[in-house]
Amino acid sequence: MTDFDTYERDLWAGRAGVYETGFARLTAHAVGPLLDAARIGAGSRVLDLGTGPGIVAAEAARRGAKVSAVDADPLMAETAARNVPGADVRVAVLPALPHEDETFDAVVGNFVINHVGDPVATLAELRRVLRPGGRLALTCWTMPGSGVLAVVRDAMEEVGVPWPDDVPLGPFMTYGRPDTFAALVGGAFREARVESLDWDFTFDPGEWWENGAMSRVGSNAVVLLRQDSPTIARVKEVYDRRLAEYATGDGSVSVPAHALLAHGTR
Template identity: 45%
Template structure:
């Protein structure tokens, strides 16, 4: 179970770096924010004047988003089953959701269905080997000697730019392209530890479930591993894919 408030302080701030580029590719009058989390894309799209429908599978995330953004339409749903009519949206934006779906092909077909002909889609996902901001936690867990099997990542088979561009074409999208977005995530290292550990979730809930002395050991390794990034921030990279639903 994810702590939405802690997620908003931590992961959501990390993922907010890609919101601007995402909406440059998928800004339109009727926007679907799929996998909205705590609403960083919803907030930016509303500020641009879009009519936003935000969906997420987690009711805690939706409660927070609805409280902050009463002018958005909030629905609980998860890919690949969205409760919308064919061609209902002018654009679809998904910030770090496609990497969590169980079947990439089915998810893309469903997003194609709810997008009008000529509409645009933009999706982001992490470049796993350049995710220093969270990889330090996995490395700290391992360094502490904790037996830990991370959850499987079905999306790994599809996370290269060439592979994902091919999937977009197979799903019926045209003009597909994938670009890399890089930045430095500057954050207080102590706050980053607290927010990630308190957020929990499938990858890092293992930390808070340990006895106190083990948590302290993991934190000591985290502090050592994160220290080189204290001044300039963690280097992070994400992929941004964008495409258009072919007319007709």
């Protein structure tokens, strides 16, 4: 594993519960397009990468697919196995997968490839477990982060919170653009294409703050929680002010989200 992989394992350890009730609601928007791009239907043998609480796996099972799933965090894998009875859920750390060559008709990953330290090696492994003609579909956040992905980070920058050297940004600061994502996937798969996914995400600002920023979900939260209480309070003030322009009138806000969907054929 790279240093980034080691950092990621620590970042997500024990976060299954707060991720499921918070950030997973944001990433769930991409599940339908992801499975459509992979052509998941009845009888499809599909592998869900970084399954988390199993949202992608559950929808694939609902479509009649034969579902396998992996996650690097044992608690995430346990949560997915509970949420998707009948799925073959295993603990595995990319790029290594515990599956035989050419096992699957499709491999999907919802906002997972941006959490690995060696995307090129990971794509080679995904190609290995796909049958000839099998489909790959992956989502990632558009970089640099904007919209809902950036609200806490932008508030920290306005307050003047520095980004520490020991919190790595990862390869997808480079690959998180349509051209670079397409080139990355196209290096291992035929007919590689990248599409934009844009939607409005509606949430309660207070709940989002507590279940994300204050629950150590994501690198922004890691940096924020290193600050003293007065600094955190100032960041919260800026966060609230910035989100006020997206108010819906019922106490919620609706903020744009921007992501990329890549797909290709083995």
